[in-house]
Amino acid sequence: MSVHKAGFVNIIGNPNVGKSTLMNALIGEKLSIITSKAQTTRHRIFGIVSGDDFQVVFSDTPGIIKPAYRLQESMMDFVRSALDDADVLVYMVEIGEKQLKDEHFFNKLRHTDIPVLLLLNKIDTSAQDELETQVTYWKEQLPDAEIYPISALQNFNVREVFARILELLPESPAFYPKDMITDKPERFFVNEAVREKILLFYKKEIPYSVEVETEEFLEEDDIIRIRAVIMVERDSQKGIIIGHRGSALKRVGIAARKDLESFFGKQVHLELFVKVNKDWRSSERQLRRFGYDHK
Numbered sequence: 001m002s003v004h005k006a007g008f009v010n011i012i013g014n015p016n017v018g019k020s021t022l023m024n025a026l027i028g029e030k031l032s033i034i035t036s037k038a039q040t041t042r043h044r045i046f047g048i049v050s051g052d053d054f055q056v057v058f059s060d061t062p063g064i065i066k067p068a069y070r071l072q073e074s075m076m077d078f079v080r081s082a083l084d085d086a087d088v089l090v091y092m093v094e095i096g097e098k099q100l101k102d103e104h105f106f107n108k109l110r111h112t113d114i115p116v117l118l119l120l121n122k123i124d125t126s127a128q129d130e131l132e133t134q135v136t137y138w139k140e141q142l143p144d145a146e147i148y149p150i151s152a153l154q155n156f157n158v159r160e161v162f163a164r165i166l167e168l169l170p171e172s173p174a175f176y177p178k179d180m181i182t183d184k185p186e187r188f189f190v191n192e193a194v195r196e197k198i199l200l201f202y203k204k205e206i207p208y209s210v211e212v213e214t215e216e217f218l219e220e221d222d223i224i225r226i227r228a229v230i231m232v233e234r235d236s237q238k239g240i241i242i243g244h245r246g247s248a249l250k251r252v253g254i255a256a257r258k259d260l261e262s263f264f265g266k267q268v269h270l271e272l273f274v275k276v277n278k279d280w281r282s283s284e285r286q287l288r289r290f291g292y293d294h295k
């Protein structure tokens with residue numbers, strides 16, 4: 001009789017190293033938004049992979065940073081909890097990178113009893129000798145970690161990492177229904193799809209001042225009708241988001257709708273509005289409303 005294994009695997013690392021890309025490669029769905037800007041991931045997102053005799057619950061976490069405002073403090077709370085409650089820790093670095101920005105996290109990682117897989121990502125961008133230097137460096141830094149050079153983007157070595165994770169998981173029944181792929185509701189993915197386009201299409205501080213809230217999500221037989229609000233901190237930002245005669249906002253809407261149609265496998269009607277919500281990033285009450293307070 002085969003045993004059933006299940007457990008929690010938390011993916012941590014500096015911003016922009018490829019954590020979300022890896023999680024999506026492991027899960028095969030575009031759950032976490034991915035852009036080339038740092039701090040894309042703000043929440044902790046579960047991605048669940050199940051088979052007949054296993055269930056792996058991955059957590060993608062925000063990149064580790066020194067918090068500069070309240071939203072970032074809350075983002076780091078997610079990371080802190082991810083260090084404590086894992087069965088396996090996946091610590092991701094990218095080629096050429098030196099150690100976590102936060103010494104405290106790195107020390108915790110060095111002394112943890114939880115098995116650590118150190119993934120050296122983006123090896124598609126490096127030469128063989130550089131890779132060897134990096135492997136030597138990380139072996140000294142984290143002697144107990146198992147090192148895997150990977151390319152999350154090109155799916156290189158990802159399957160091997162997954163196989164190793166399965167070996168390391170404890171015997172346990174499943175934690176969630178086998179057909180569940182994430183703990184987040186549909187509205188969350190709408191918010192994230194819109195936010196991804198804003199990260200891609202706007203410059204400077206605009207993306208960091210934006211939060212998206214889905215006010216209506218109505219699923220009918222052949223179409224999903226969605227109304228979402230893009231929240232900005234100041235009036236000037238509202239104008240920028242909307243653009244000349246609404247052209248910029250329209251571009252966001254079209255691109256997000258396409259993604260949502262492929263994500264939900266259904267036609268989507270997406271209506272977007274822009275509202276000013278002064279200084280939401282510094283307000284406890286507003287952050288709670290957007291789901292950043294997880295205590």
Ligand SMILES: Nc1nc2c(ncn2[C@@H]2O[C@H](COP(=O)(O)OP(=O)(O)OP(=O)(O)O)[C@@H](O)[C@H]2O)c(=O)[nH]1
Nearest residue numbers: 016017018019020021039040041063122151152153
């Ligand atoms: N060349 C290359 N690029 C990669 C690889 N993996 C990820 N990237 C790119 O790196 C950028 C950041 O990827 P993400 O997956 O968003 O990184 P993250 O660590 O989740 O970022 P945060 O959410 O900001 O913490 C994107 O432009 C990815 O396409 C890889 O294996 N090779």
